[in-house]
Amino acid sequence: MAHYLTLEFLAMLIGFMLIVIGLWGMITQKNLIKIVIGFSLFDTGLNIVIVSMAYIKNSTAPIIDKAVDVSQAASKVADPVPQALVLTSIVIGLGVTALMLAYVLRMYREKKSLDINSYTDLKW
Amino acid sequence: MIKKGILLLLLVGFVAVIGSLLINFTGSKELNPLARYYAENGPAEVGAANLVTAVVVTYRGFDTLGEVTILFIAAAIVGFLLKVLNADNGRPNKLRKTSEILETASTLLVPTIFMLGVYIFVNGHLTPGGGFQGGAVIATGVMMIILARPASQFNHKLISILESVSGVGFVAMGVLGLILASGFLNNAFLPLGKLGNLLSAGAIPIIYVFIGIKVGSELTGILNSLKENQNEI
Numbered sequence: 167m168a169h170y171l172t173l174e175f176l177a178m179l180i181g182f183m184l185i186v187i188g189l190w191g192m193i194t195q196k197n198l199i200k201i202v203i204g205f206s207l208f209d210t211g212l213n214i215v216i217v218s219m220a221y222i223k224n225s226t227a228p229i230i231d232k233a234v235d236v237s238q239a240a241s242k243v244a245d246p247v248p249q250a251l252v253l254t255s256i257v258i259g260l261g262v263t264a265l266m267l268a269y270v271l272r273m274y275r276e277k278k279s280l281d282i283n284s285y286t287d288l289k290w
Numbered sequence: 291m292i293k294k295g296i297l298l299l300l301l302v303g304f305v306a307v308i309g310s311l312l313i314n315f316t317g318s319k320e321l322n323p324l325a326r327y328y329a330e331n332g333p334a335e336v337g338a339a340n341l342v343t344a345v346v347v348t349y350r351g352f353d354t355l356g357e358v359t360i361l362f363i364a365a366a367i368v369g370f371l372l373k374v375l376n377a378d379n380g381r382p383n384k385l386r387k388t389s390e391i392l393e394t395a396s397t398l399l400v401p402t403i404f405m406l407g408v409y410i411f412v413n414g415h416l417t418p419g420g421g422f423q424g425g426a427v428i429a430t431g432v433m434m435i436i437l438a439r440p441a442s443q444f445n446h447k448l449i450s451i452l453e454s455v456s457g458v459g460f461v462a463m464g465v466l467g468l469i470l471a472s473g474f475l476n477n478a479f480l481p482l483g484k485l486g487n488l489l490s491a492g493a494i495p496i497i498y499v500f501i502g503i504k505v506g507s508e509l510t511g512i513l514n515s516l517k518e519n520q521n522e523i
Contacts, residue, residue, distance in 0.1 A: 174317040182308050189304060193297055223319055227418065228341035230333055230485060240321060240329040243341065247325055250345040254357045257422045257505070261364035264512045268368040271519055 177218035184211025198270045198280045202263060209259040213252045220248035337482035337491040338415040346420065347494050351464065351475035358460065358504060362453070365508040372515040388438055396438035403431035411502030415491040421498040425505025432510045436517050444514045449507050456504040463497050 191204025
């Protein structure tokens with residue numbers, strides 16, 4: 167039971183919950199804006215999961231300063247690589263969200279509707 | 291009904307897959323060899339106190355270049371999709387007047403937010419932060435201008451010049467690393483300096499300033515094209 171109450175496990179649990187909520191939103195909602203929000207939640211949850219995997223027990227942020235000496239850096243810091251990847255992924259997520267909102271605006275301009283069921287052009 | 295059942299099945303299956311991942315997850319006790327290498331040799335090789343910055347800008351700098359390109363493409367497509375079709379500015383503005391409080395507060399807060407953004411990307415190699423975060427903070431300042439003064443116009447030419455110059459500057463820094471040091475985006479062609487000083491870590495501060503300006507101007511461009519469309523609908 168004890169290992170279910172650690173920081174990294176709880177962070178990962180919250181991340182997975184956000185992913186499931188986001189997936190549910192993406193596949194059940196009819197409103198285009200809500201689908202975009204679902205995508206955004208999925209993205210955030212994924213980032214939390216990756217960061218929680220980078221955590222090492224009793225470690226600190228990967229920054230060398232008074233608290234972390236250069237010589238003992240390897241034993242005191244968390245993994246910097248997943249953090250760098252998440253830094254990348256947050257910015258990409260922002261760009262993709264903006265792009266999807268632009269598509270939504272453009273679609274609304276064509277048909278004056280945010281309901282996904284009114285866009286049947288690609289449906290056979 | 292069948293549709294709903296399939297959706298439920300899909301969600302339950304997905305939860306089962308990630309649930310088994312979650313239950314078997316135990317946090318790691320020590321760094322893996324790659325991270326250990328970065329933690330041990332990063333300060334001496336790169337000179338950046340912030341190891342995440344060392345990974346983002348030098349060890350995996352090529353990834354960052356690709357990421358900046360993706361952001362640029364996203365901004366370009368947003369601008370293309372939301373091109374203002376009938377640009378008659380005489381059309382009545384349907385927007386509600388902004389409140390006195392927001393307008394007054396923005397005159398104080400916007401310069402402060404811009405300064406914070408610049409601080410974040412200048413200190414990217416020492417403290418948490420960097421070009422992307424600083425650029426995003428600058429874009430929040432622009433967002434505040436848009437909220438407080440919806441009628442204000444941004445200079446498209448200035449935004450695109452800033453974006454192009456900083457993008458070219460980023461690549462030029464990489465090529466300088468190729469010529470003067472050992473490889474593309476190697477930061478060691480400038481003196482590494484003392485670990486923890488503002489002027490240290492070779493070319494990292496310069497690259498991060500370029501990234502900060504580029505991200506800030508790209509996000510400003512996206513916000514601007516979204517704003518210019520609010521009268522269209």
